[in-house]
Amino acid sequence: MPLMKSWVDSANSADCPFPLNNLPYGVFATAETEPHCGVAIGDQILDVTAAEDTGLIDLTDTPLFDVPFWNALMEEGPAVWAALRDRLTSLLAEGSDERAAVEPLLVPMADAELLMPFAVSEYTDFYAGKNHAFNVGSIFRGPENALPPNWLHIPIGYNGRASSVVVSGTEVRRPWGQLKGPNDPTPRFAPCARFDIELEMGAIVGTPSDGPITVQEADDHIFGYVLLNDWSARDIQAWEYQPLGPFQAKATATTISPWIVTKAALEPFRTDTPAREVELLPHLKDCGPMLYDIDLEVTLQPEGGTATTISRTNYREMYYSAAQQLAHHTTAGSPMNAGDLLGSGTISGPTKDSRGSLLEISWSGKEPIDLPGGTTRSFIEDNDTLTLKGVAKGDGYTIGFGDCIGKVIPALADPYARD
Amino acid sequence: MPLMKSWVDSANSADCPFPLNNLPYGVFATAETEPHCGVAIGDQILDVTAAEDTGLIDLTDTPLFDVPFWNALMEEGPAVWAALRDRLTSLLAEGSDERAAVEPLLVPMADAELLMPFAVSEYTDFYAGKNHAFNVGSIFRGPENALPPNWLHIPIGYNGRASSVVVSGTEVRRPWGQLKGPNDPTPRFAPCARFDIELEMGAIVGTPSDGPITVQEADDHIFGYVLLNDWSARDIQAWEYQPLGPFQAKATATTISPWIVTKAALEPFRTDTPAREVELLPHLKDCGPMLYDIDLEVTLQPEGGTATTISRTNYREMYYSAAQQLAHHTTAGSPMNAGDLLGSGTISGPTKDSRGSLLEISWSGKEPIDLPGGTTRSFIEDNDTLTLKGVAKGDGYTIGFGDCIGKVIPALADPYARD
Known part of the structure; x- marks a missing residue:
């Protein structure tokens, strides 16, 4: 599989750790925002909690990202995991027609503090x-x-x-x-x-x-x-x-x-x-x-x-x-x-x-x-x-x-x- | 310390495991009720969740017993532990002037299923x-x-x-x-x-x-x-x-x-x-x-x-x-x-x-x-x-x-x- 291109330019270099092929899940906070779930893309974090709030992500009847941990998604199982990955890929891919709605939800990684991404059960x-x-x-x-x-x-x-x-x-x-x-x-x-x-x-x-x-x-x-x-x-x-x-x-x-x-x-x-x-x-x-x-x-x-x-x-x-x-x-x-x-x-x-x-x-x-x-x-x-x-x-x-x-x-x- | 007498008669025998001196904490459900926090007294369980709902127990600004586990009380520490024990003792002691309000909240132990009393953290x-x-x-x-x-x-x-x-x-x-x-x-x-x-x-x-x-x-x-x-x-x-x-x-x-x-x-x-x-x-x-x-x-x-x-x-x-x-x-x-x-x-x-x-x-x-x-x-x-x-x-x-x-x-x- 080759590099998948994103409209987030910084994600498209061969040595960027967070290209569209990755989409790893974390939890972040900034001086302005409470801890939210986010996904890394290039040198940015997409605020997934905000994306769910605004309806850009809408996978389940009850919210998955209203607490700053990824455990609720984990419990949903592989079908929902795949659906979220598909949706994020679609939102962030080069040529996405939803870029205008997504771009305001990006937070520079340099401004964010990264927190525990999930609650450790055992x-x-x-x-x-x-x-x-x-x-x-x-x-x-x-x-x-x-x-x-x-x-x-x-x-x-x-x-x-x-x-x-x-x-x-x-x-x-x-x-x-x-x-x-x-x-x-x-x-x-x-x-x-x-x-x-x-x-x-x-x-x-x-x-x-x-x-x-x-x-x-x-x-x-x-x-x-x-x-x-x-x-x-x-x-x-x-x-x-x-x-x-x-x-x-x-x-x-x-x-x-x-x-x-x-x-x-x-x-x-x-x-x-x-x-x-x-x-x-x-x-x-x-x-x-x-x-x-x-x-x-x-x-x-x-x-x-x-x-x-x-x-x-x-x-x-x-x-x-x-x-x-x-x-x-x-x-x-x-x-x-x-x-x-x-x-x-x-x-x-x-x-x-x-x-x-x-x-x-x-x-x-x-x-x-x-x-x-x-x-x-x-x-x-x-x-x-x-x-x-x-x-x-x-x-x-x-x-x-x-x-x-x-x-x-x-x-x-x-x-x-x-x- | 001698036996402390309760108006719940079954609690007053020398070999009853749950006299007023004990007041142990559990979680119970019956055919009619969802899992609630309860305290054992004689052959009865006092529904502590209901007692908090009705205001008979009112120790903290936020409810302690709205989930069927005793963890919220545990976190409060010794002063609140002592306050609850004092309050329960007062409600259930022989001669309590609140008996009329408490008695409807008793559930026969024989009708109850006992569940995990707390969420085990580790x-x-x-x-x-x-x-x-x-x-x-x-x-x-x-x-x-x-x-x-x-x-x-x-x-x-x-x-x-x-x-x-x-x-x-x-x-x-x-x-x-x-x-x-x-x-x-x-x-x-x-x-x-x-x-x-x-x-x-x-x-x-x-x-x-x-x-x-x-x-x-x-x-x-x-x-x-x-x-x-x-x-x-x-x-x-x-x-x-x-x-x-x-x-x-x-x-x-x-x-x-x-x-x-x-x-x-x-x-x-x-x-x-x-x-x-x-x-x-x-x-x-x-x-x-x-x-x-x-x-x-x-x-x-x-x-x-x-x-x-x-x-x-x-x-x-x-x-x-x-x-x-x-x-x-x-x-x-x-x-x-x-x-x-x-x-x-x-x-x-x-x-x-x-x-x-x-x-x-x-x-x-x-x-x-x-x-x-x-x-x-x-x-x-x-x-x-x-x-x-x-x-x-x-x-x-x-x-x-x-x-x-x-x-x-x-x-x-x-x-x-x-x-």
Whole structure:
């Protein structure tokens, strides 16, 4: 599919992240307007809430965009998702005879603050990148015991904390936690000293379910994707995670990119999961290309310094697709709801420069990385800004997600001091 | 505190679970009425939604009970909680001069269906009963390695699945899952064969927070308590839980009792946590009696058979209080919200007949228990009904929670068959 042209000129360059082929969904506010639903087009945002108010968008009996979240659309299912995309395409395409009505509803992106695009119902994080699991297992248990016995049979996941999910740009405060190094006689309560990122994609459930669903059904239920940084306190995690998994180590924040890129926009970029080392059980088997060819990158920028790319990888590196993860998630009967967010797990490629966490990049601090100016990093320092970027490269166009940015600010001096 | 007398005669007997001293909060519907908020008094329910509509209850500028959940009250905080309790006490006390206005708003409990009393924001389950942790650790790792190294230092917990929480009376369908016994060459997908209960109490967060809070603040933020059965698929758990904790093993259902018993009603029953084997770090230290003396019991009733009590224990057996769990939950900065549900962890006493799960009672199937009629149980069989009961015994009165009941129905023949 080539570039689809829009009458919004800025959307028509090959490297614009928001061409007519994309149409990602977000929530924005400006100095003049309350939070509204919007769709990105070039360097503009079309105010979708206003477009529904004025009747330009009229898909359902009850309004979809009267609250500043995309959940109501998600619940409507694929037919309404497709109808909205068709309508937006028609309104914004080159030569649209509705341009005069639409143009007053455009807001310059530069004037807008981007907010959480949806209400997160529940958040689940997976561990479904094989290079990552192998690296982490090698660090802690040696390469011969790196992958747990179940890893090639099920997409390992755990429930996270939905209330900790924040949108790109939100500052992330270094957490306190209970820590105990292997040689410490007793634990202590202190600020995290090994704060880390995890480069992930997040899949957002649209269609609700109430019982086991197949991998194909799961793919149909997914509404779209975001970039996701699952901030991780490695020292808290090391002490707490046995026997019931990570808890406070993953509770500080999970940052997502501001635009939900729909499955429709990503359709040309579908790729297969890798060859299976052991055959999956039938209910988890691949039934088509359900990963996506999305180039991913992480930069680290110290306060006042320059941004250095510390990782380059691709979403096609995953062993399990989001559809397989969602299918597994439903096996025991748990209802899934619109707005459920599934983190892919850390996406590491096979080489050192494609690893998706500092734990792996610095090999647990044994191999610090060099930054410009002679400084080094094993884990995140205060006032570092970490940015995830993602693009799918089409035939003369680009699908972007918007950067997923978080600056780590210093821990509280005393978390229990009260004004 | 002695029995407080009500003009609702049935509330005045020493063994009625719902005297004026209790006033627990639920949601009910009848053949004639939509779901409304209600408070239990004797064998009646006072329709609180109707009482607010008629102006008998008028605490806040905006209505608290116009949706069938108690979350709006929870968010108001302790002053409004106390004001409502005072008002209800005044309306229902013996000699109330408002009896004539209140009496038409009573609904016989026998005519009502009890629904979920609140919207569960997020659900967290802990592992904070020492006898349970020791028993489970002994079964899997031997008594010398029973308690993990962190266990005496932090209340170990993991995030659960809020969408799986159901109210007493909801049937629970035996789940399918991926299973692999220690001697099986490969995993298989099959119905769970080791389905279990966990006898717990659930603490409900009322006041929201956004950052670390102290144990005392945490106790102040808790709104009330319910009985909680954390259904557990032991065979799914055994295969999946390493390295990131239980996931599908705990995703089928968690059943709660229908009435939220407030902290105010439980005040006379506060007890201390046990003596500490190792000193807790300051931020988790006990600062007063924050457990409760609540007698707990589990019965198992096969289809068409009689109910047998399989466990008797008490909530004071916990090592960590809900306040300590909530304080720990906030250490890394995660916001907590009204309607967050914290499972205590399985409450096992020190003796065989006080164990809170069948895993412990049958010692992982090695010591099946005898039921009347010559039948035995290691784990739950299809069509068994499991019931948790809880009472706090006061001076001439009883505080009850309402039974927490779940019948286990057979697994689907084929979870992926579609009509």
